[in-house]
Amino acid sequence: MNQLFDQQAExxxxxxxxxxxxxxxxxxxxxxxxxxxxxxxxxxxxKQEGFPVGTDEAILEMSxxxxxxxxxxxxxxxxxxxxxxxxxxxxKYSGEPLAIDVSVGKxxxxxxxxxxxxxxxxxxxxxxxxxxxxxxxxxxxGFSGSGMTGVAAQWCGTAPSDYxxxxxxxxxxxxxxxxKWGARKAILNDLSPAATYIGANYNIPFDVEAFAKAGxxxxxxxxxxxxxxxxTIHSDGKTTARIDYTVWSEVLNCPECAGEIIFxxxxxxxxxxxxxxxxxxxxxxxxGKKEKMDLLFETFxxxxxxxxxxxxxRVPALISxxxxxxxxxxxxxxxxxxxxxxxxxxxxxxxxxxxxxPDCQMTRVGRMKTTNTTAIHHLFLPRAAxxxxxxxxKAKSHPxxxxxxxxxxxxxxxxxxxxxxxxxxxxxxGRTESSNVNQYLSGVYYVPSHTSxxxxxxxxxxxxxxxxxxxxxxxxxxxxxxxxxxxxxxxPIPDGSIDYIFTDPPFGENIYYSDxxxxxxxxxxxxxxxNPEAIVDRVRKKGIPEYQHLxxxxxxxxxxxxxxxxxxxxxxxxxxxxxWNTIQVALQQTGFVVAxxxxxxxxxxxxxxxxxxxxxxxxxxxxxxxxxxxxxERLEQNGATPESAWDFVETHLRNLSVVKASNGxxxxxxxxxxxxxxxxxxxxxxxxxxxVPLSNDEFLSGIRSRFPERDGMVFLTEQVAEYDKxxxxxxxxxxxxxxxxxxxxxxxxxxxFLRKRPSTYQETHxxxxxxxxxxxKKHEAKPELKAxxxxxxxxxxxxxxxxxxxxxxxxxxxxDLRGLDKDDPRLIAKAKDRWYVPDPNKAxxxxxxxxxxxxxxxxxxxxxxxxxxxxSRLEVLRAGFRxxxxxxxxETIIKMAGKLPDATLQEDEKLLxxxxxxxxxxxxxx
Numbered sequence: 001m002n003q004l005f006d007q008q009a010e011x012x013x014x015x016x017x018x019x020x021x022x023x024x025x026x027x028x029x030x031x032x033x034x035x036x037x038x039x040x041x042x043x044x045x046x047k048q049e050g051f052p053v054g055t056d057e058a059i060l061e062m063s064x065x066x067x068x069x070x071x072x073x074x075x076x077x078x079x080x081x082x083x084x085x086x087x088x089x090x091x092k093y094s095g096e097p098l099a100i101d102v103s104v105g106k107x108x109x110x111x112x113x114x115x116x117x118x119x120x121x122x123x124x125x126x127x128x129x130x131x132x133x134x135x136x137x138x139x140x141x142g143f144s145g146s147g148m149t150g151v152a153a154q155w156c157g158t159a160p161s162d163y164x165x166x167x168x169x170x171x172x173x174x175x176x177x178x179x180k181w182g183a184r185k186a187i188l189n190d191l192s193p194a195a196t197y198i199g200a201n202y203n204i205p206f207d208v209e210a211f212a213k214a215g216x217x218x219x220x221x222x223x224x225x226x227x228x229x230x231x232t233i234h235s236d237g238k239t240t241a242r243i244d245y246t247v248w249s250e251v252l253n254c255p256e257c258a259g260e261i262i263f264x265x266x267x268x269x270x271x272x273x274x275x276x277x278x279x280x281x282x283x284x285x286x287x288g289k290k291e292k293m294d295l296l297f298e299t300f301x302x303x304x305x306x307x308x309x310x311x312x313x314r315v316p317a318l319i320s321x322x323x324x325x326x327x328x329x330x331x332x333x334x335x336x337x338x339x340x341x342x343x344x345x346x347x348x349x350x351x352x353x354x355x356x357x358p359d360c361q362m363t364r365v366g367r368m369k370t371t372n373t374t375a376i377h378h379l380f381l382p383r384a385a386x387x388x389x390x391x392x393x394k395a396k397s398h399p400x401x402x403x404x405x406x407x408x409x410x411x412x413x414x415x416x417x418x419x420x421x422x423x424x425x426x427x428x429x430g431r432t433e434s435s436n437v438n439q440y441l442s443g444v445y446y447v448p449s450h451t452s453x454x455x456x457x458x459x460x461x462x463x464x465x466x467x468x469x470x471x472x473x474x475x476x477x478x479x480x481x482x483x484x485x486x487x488x489x490x491x492p493i494p495d496g497s498i499d500y501i502f503t504d505p506p507f508g509e510n511i512y513y514s515d516x517x518x519x520x521x522x523x524x525x526x527x528x529x530x531n532p533e534a535i536v537d538r539v540r541k542k543g544i545p546e547y548q549h550l551x552x553x554x555x556x557x558x559x560x561x562x563x564x565x566x567x568x569x570x571x572x573x574x575x576x577x578x579x580w581n582t583i584q585v586a587l588q589q590t591g592f593v594v595a596x597x598x599x600x601x602x603x604x605x606x607x608x609x610x611x612x613x614x615x616x617x618x619x620x621x622x623x624x625x626x627x628x629x630x631x632x633e634r635l636e637q638n639g640a641t642p643e644s645a646w647d648f649v650e651t652h653l654r655n656l657s658v659v660k661a662s663n664g665x666x667x668x669x670x671x672x673x674x675x676x677x678x679x680x681x682x683x684x685x686x687x688x689x690x691x692v693p694l695s696n697d698e699f700l701s702g703i704r705s706r707f708p709e710r711d712g713m714v715f716l717t718e719q720v721a722e723y724d725k726x727x728x729x730x731x732x733x734x735x736x737x738x739x740x741x742x743x744x745x746x747x748x749x750x751x752x753f754l755r756k757r758p759s760t761y762q763e764t765h766x767x768x769x770x771x772x773x774x775x776x777k778k779h780e781a782k783p784e785l786k787a788x789x790x791x792x793x794x795x796x797x798x799x800x801x802x803x804x805x806x807x808x809x810x811x812x813x814x815x816d817l818r819g820l821d822k823d824d825p826r827l828i829a830k831a832k833d834r835w836y837v838p839d840p841n842k843a844x845x846x847x848x849x850x851x852x853x854x855x856x857x858x859x860x861x862x863x864x865x866x867x868x869x870x871x872s873r874l875e876v877l878r879a880g881f882r883x884x885x886x887x888x889x890x891e892t893i894i895k896m897a898g899k900l901p902d903a904t905l906q907e908d909e910k911l912l913x914x915x916x917x918x919x920x921x922x923x924x925x926x
Contacts, residue, residue, distance in 0.1 A: 017478075018066060018078050029401055032065035032075075039074055048072045050487030052193045054526030061396070062193060062526055064405060066482065068200035070193045070526050072492060073484030080497045083185050083479075084138050087496045087563045089629060095567060096657050097596035097623035098131045109470045114198050114413060116146040117443055117511050120504050120571055120619075125152035126159070127167065127179075128502055132567045135182025137499035138481070140561065142488030142554060144188035147199020149502050150480055154203065157183030158475045174661065175726075186481035187498075189491055191533055193526040194412075194517040196485040201409040203483070205476040206402040212468035214403050215410055218394050219457055219464070225390060229343055229383050230455045232321055232336055239323065245436045245454040246332075247318035247424045248381060252279070252293040259283030260296060264317040264424070264450040270329070273425070290449065295370065304354035304375055311378065312371050314420075316340060317450065320436070344382040349389030352377050353522040360530075361539045362515035366446035373447055376522045379419040387456045388418055392523055410467060412520050414459045416440045419519075423448040443511050445519075487532040489553035493561045501558055501568040508547065508579035509536040536579070544906050548582040548916070555590040565628035568592065573619040578906035583622070585912045588683040592624040595655050596671055625655050632688075640690035645699070646706060648681050650716065653707070658719045659726045666726060668734035672713035674703050675748060679910065682882075686917050691886050697847030712736060712752075740771040742780045742908075743875045747792050751837055754793060758806040758836040761789065779904040781871045789835050791850045794842065798832040805836045854879035862896060869899050874908055881914040890918035 015025050022028040039045045040056040052059070052071055062070035066078070111121045129139055129152055141149035159181070168178050188199045230243040249264035259281055266279040267290070280287050297310040316332045332340070348354075353376040357363045363374070373379065380388060391414065395407035416422070421440040436452040437459050484491070488505070506513060512535065514528040521527040534550035536542055542550075558568060572583060587594060598621045631651050638644050653672070660667040670676055678699045685692045694702065708720045711733045715723060727733075738749045749771055753764070768785050776782060789795070796803055801822035802810075810817045810830055820827045838846060854873075858880030861869060877896070884892040897905050897915045905911050 015478075018075060018082050025402075029064065033060060033063070036060060036063060036065045036069060036074070040071070045072075045074070048486060049490040050191050050485075050529055050532045052485055052526050053529055054193070054524075058525035062197055062524055064200060064204060064401065067204050067478065068196065068483040070196065070485050070524075072486035072490075073482055074492070076187060076482060076484060076492050077494060079185075079187070079482050080138065080494055083136070083481075084497050085136075085499075089564075093565045095132060095625075096655060097567070098128050098569075098598075098621075109466065110151060110202075110474050111148070113467055113470050114146060114202065114409065115438070116195065116198060117513060117516055118504070118573075119146050119148050122148040122151040122155055125149055125502055126155050128569050129153055129156055129184055129500065130167075130179035130181075131176075132500040132569075133184050134180050134499075135184065138185045138187065138497065140187045140189070140491075140493070140498045140501045140558075141503050142189045142491060142501070142558065143503050143505040144190045144199050144483070145192075145195050145504065147188050147196075147202040147483065150186040150188050150199060150203040150483070151474075152502075153184040153186040154476060154480050156181060175659070183477065183480070184499075185479070187491075187493065188481065188483045189486060189488055191485070191487060192513055192517045192521070192528045193485050193524060194520045194528075195513075196483050197405075197412075197524065198409070200483040201405055203476055203480050204402070204405075205478055206406050206471075207400075208468055208471045210400065211403050211406045211471075212464065214398055214400075214407055215460075215464040215468075218391070218407060218411075219461060221394060222387070222390055222456060226386055229339070229386065230457075231339075232319055232330070233333070234321075234323060234328070235330060241321040241323050241328070242457070243455055244320045244322060244327070244458040245452045246316050246320075247450055248314045248420070248453055249317040249450045251296040251313040251315060252290065253296050254281040254283060254286060255288065255293060256286035257281060257284035261293065262315060262317055263290065268318075268450070270318075297372070302375075303348040304356070304377065310372050314381070314451075318424075340383070343386065346382065346386065348377070349386055351389035351393045352380065352385050353525075355518075355522040357518060358530075359539060360515040360518075361509075361512050361537060362445045364539065366441070366444045368445050368447060371447045373420075373445075376519060379421060379519070381420060381451075381453050384418045384453055388415065391456060391460075406467075408524075410460065410464060412523065413438075413463060414456060415520055415523060417459050418454060418456065420447060420451045420453075421445060422452050422454065424450045424452040443516070445516070487554075488534075489532060489550070489557050491557055491561065495560055496563045498561045499563060499566055501562055503558070503568065504571040504573075505551065505554065506533070506535045507573050507583070508544075508576055509538075510573060511535075512537065544578050544582060544902070547579070548586055551583065552586040552589055555586050555592065559590040559592060559626060562626050564626055567623065567625050570622040570624065571619050572622055578903065581907060581909040581912050584909050585916060587622070587624055588680075588913065589687055589916060591687060592626060593652060593655070593680060593684065594622060594624050594671070595652075596623040596657060596669075597621070598623070627651060635688060635690070640685060640693045642693050642698075642702070645681055645685070645693050646702070648684050649677060649703065649707070649714075652677065652680060653714065653716050653719070658715070658722050661726065664730070665732065666730050666734045668711070668736045669713055670736065672715065673736060674700050674709075674714055677703065677714060682910070683913055686885065686913055689917070689921065692882070695847070695851070697844040701844055738771075739775060740773075741775045742777050743783050743788070743873055744878075746772065746783065747788060750788060750793065754835055755805070755837045756809075758796075758803075758809050758831075758834040760833045761786065761835070764789070764835065777874070777907065779871055779901050781873050783873070791853070792846060793835045794838045794846075795833060795835050796831050798828055802827050802831040803836055806831045806834050851879055855883055858883075861899070862892065864899055866899075868901050869904075870901070872900065872904065874904075874911070877904075878908075878910050881911055885914050885918065888921075890921050893918040894922065 013024065015022050015028050017028050022031065037056065037060060040059060059070045066073065066075035108121060108123055125148060133139060139149060139153050164181060171178065190196045190199065231240050232243050233239065234241050247264055249262050252261040252263055254261055261279060261281055266282065267275045269276065278287050278289055296313045298313040299308050299310055302309040316336065318329055319332055319336065320327060320329050356375045363369065377385065391411045395411045396404065398404040398407055417438040417440065423439045425436050425439055436454055439452060514530040514533050517528055530540060532550065534547060534554060536544060536547045562568060584594065631648065634647055635644050656671050657669055660669055678696060682692050703714055707714045708717060710720065710723055710727065736752065738745060738752060740746050740749050753767065765785055772782065796806055807822050807827065810827060811820065814830065817827055817830060854876050857876045861872065861876065861880065880896065881893050893914055905915060
């Protein structure tokens with residue numbers, strides 16, 4: 001055994017695990033490792049969806065069963081039986097979406113203990129867990145990433161008093177009862193072995209003092225072995241100093257004289273640390289931009305293949321070192337260059353992975369192709385390769401399994417930062433980077449023109465101290481739950497056994513997780529199976545439809561394991577309408593009902609979030625619930641009747657926030673808008689494969705007669721008093737913000753506008769024109785204002801009494817018209833030609849007339865014989881799809897979808913819902 005660690009793992013006495021008692025934790029581990037090894041020999045076990053790619057030995061080395069397995073965890077069912085509770089239909093569980101927006105940064109020490117491509121801070125998750133669960137409940141995260149949901153579940157029981165006090169005060173201000181403090185159990189699943197390894201080490205307890213000592217010993221022993229590689233001579237010519245980092249520069253070829261240009265030397269201003277756009281050739285004086293110059297390559301024998309390959313010629317251009325507390329820089333001298341050459345002549349270390357990158361999106365960007373970077377070992381300069389290989393081997397050789405896990409948890413954080421991906425700090429985006437540790441771009445493999453090759457001590461010494469400090473304060477428990485590695489679409493958990501789900505799944509093509517995790521996973525020897533990965537991936541031919549299918553499978557699994565009446569929180573972070581609609585449709589198809597969408601500000605964004613036009617700077621939190629079994633039972637008994645629709649509405653209203661307040665003002669609750677409730681009702685009935693029992697006009701007329709309405713929002717009778725009390729405390733009524741992007745939203749805007757201000761065409765036109773702007777959908781035909789008014793509203797022609805809506809508006813806003821009767825000539829003259837919103841009875845007549853016209857136009861779409869309908873009216877398509885669904889004419893929906901541009905279908909939630917369900921019905925009948 002490696003003599004670096006001469007202290008054997010301590011025995012802590014008897015331990016209990018899954019109802020069994022073991023003489024020591026070592027005995028517990030050995031027992032379950034043996035069982036896991038037997039499982040791995042079973043071919044059927046390895047056929048599970050999302051099973052990682054790796055040898056039995058590598059999987060066993062990563063695992064700490066039963067708490068964590070680097071493959072699907074076979075003890076999840078046992079865990080549920082031990083700690084879960086059965087669903088009790090008679091037990092009352094009521095809740096509403098968390099009505100508090102959470103704004104939490106990324107500066108918390110626990111959050112920063114290990115980096116990952118994206119993650120929600122645990123302090124942003126804690127309020128949700130407290131709101132939806134009770135101590136001891138089981139929380140699931142199927143896309144757990146670095147395990148923050150597990151950290152949050154434990155934090156509910158270990159949060160310091162100042163945090164508890166602040167949260168309780170905030171909740172009291174919101175009218176919420178104080179939370180029930182106490183740890184919750186967590187089941188963490190992710191497709192990535194790298195992610196689950198981070199999550200396991202975050203959540204499984206370990207001896208912090210032993211880890212800190214082992215980490216110090218590791219760095220000390222490394223210094224004894226290869227410290228000479230990171231030594232340089234001070235400018236006095238005799239004092240030896242430790243190198244913090246060496247700047248390596250690519251070499252360019254001058255297009256004028258073919259002379260070599262060292263990029264860093266030519267471009268970097270050493271005083272300002274800024275990089276020039278135009279380079280000057282030191283040989284001929286010619287000027288030009290880097291993009292116009294060729295990258296110089298050199299040949300080498302690739303240790304992975306034994307073949308001659310090419311790589312960018314890189315030379316050391318600058319050395320930074322310390323003497324005492326003073327930092328110095330120097331250009332490499334002759335002895336430095338001799339040392340570099342000596343290190344380069346050493347054999348490739350055995351522990352350095354030689355895996356070739358698969359063809360993937362991340363190897364096609366970030367200068368990976370232009371620099372011929374095709375394998376893991378290409379990312380490490382000779383000295384960094386020697387250091388990383390030794391660090392990895394020494395960490396893996398520690399005799400205590402749990403300390404070994406944390407050492408690798410530490411060392412793997414140096415993999416990116418000690419590779420050529422680590423950029424040299426310069427003036428970037430108007431600011432100077434604080435250090436040269438981990439200056440790689442987040443969310444992408446980007447090979448810079450000058451890289452900062454840091455020493456392992458510069459990279460890890462302070463991190464080791466921070467980890468020891470963080471985990472001394474952050475208490476973990478071996479009973480926190482379990483970590484499993486596999487697909488979220490197939491989690492071996494019993495039906496209806498989970499109390500709450502918090503999840504942050506991949507959205508669209510924001511982040512290519514399996515591509516990015518390949519680097520770290522190659523060191524572990526266990527890699528992600530990318531096939532079931534739920535992302536949009538052009539290289540692997542996964543478009544929006546494939547992504548939707550994968551997300552549907554995952555949400556269906558969530559629906560299966562969640563207890564009826566319980567909640568799920570989904571963090572969404574993609575601004576593409578097609579992806580947003582895909583998520584909503586997938587959620588509703590599986591049976592979930594969306595109750596609220598709020599904002600979660602993580603304050604800082606990844607490189608992709610900051611730079612990509614397809615991403616958003618602020619994440620959305622989608623709150624959905626799984627209806628209790630009674631609603632489905634009543635639907636099955638009564639069928640698709642109008643009463644079933646009102647039954648859904650009543651159940652849905654009960655699950656919505658009654659009051660939302662922010663900065664002393666009441667907010668409009670979008671989900672209580674009658675139009676939004678109608679959409680949720682339609683999705684509910686379509687999902688259950690039954691006809692929608694009410695038309696839009698019947699629904700809007702009926703909902704106002706059955707339920708009280710306040711400020712444009714619908715409530716249950718027992719909810720109104722609470723809202724009225726809060727409403728009386730503020731001056732202004734909440735306002736619904738409408739963004740006009742298609743015909744339906746244009747009608748909605750006109751409805752709100754004319755209800756507040758009945759107007760003539762001339763008065764309405766300029767206001768309407770400002771709304772119908774750049775946000776209009778690309779393939780949606782723009783309707784004329786005159787047609788919209790005539791089809792959906794009424795105009796007072798001056799005959800008979802002035803309609804009450806116009807009378808109220810004019811008498812309120814014109815002093816000279818106050819107190820006049822509705823038949824007063826002065827009032828009639830002012831009211832003439834004003835458009836107004838019809839009352840429900842007349843609105844039904846208009847709606848029927850409009851629906852007939854829409855279906856007539858839909859017939860012209862059906863007879864279209866060209867390739868694609870470039871421009872269409874969504875209202876026509878929606879009416880046609882809705883009518884075809886009611887008549888069980890699924891073929892018409894599918895055929896018409898084939899005539900539409902992809903964006904028309906994918907960017908409209910209603911069309912997409914009917915289409916996907918029609919496809920499901922047709923496939924089910926085959």
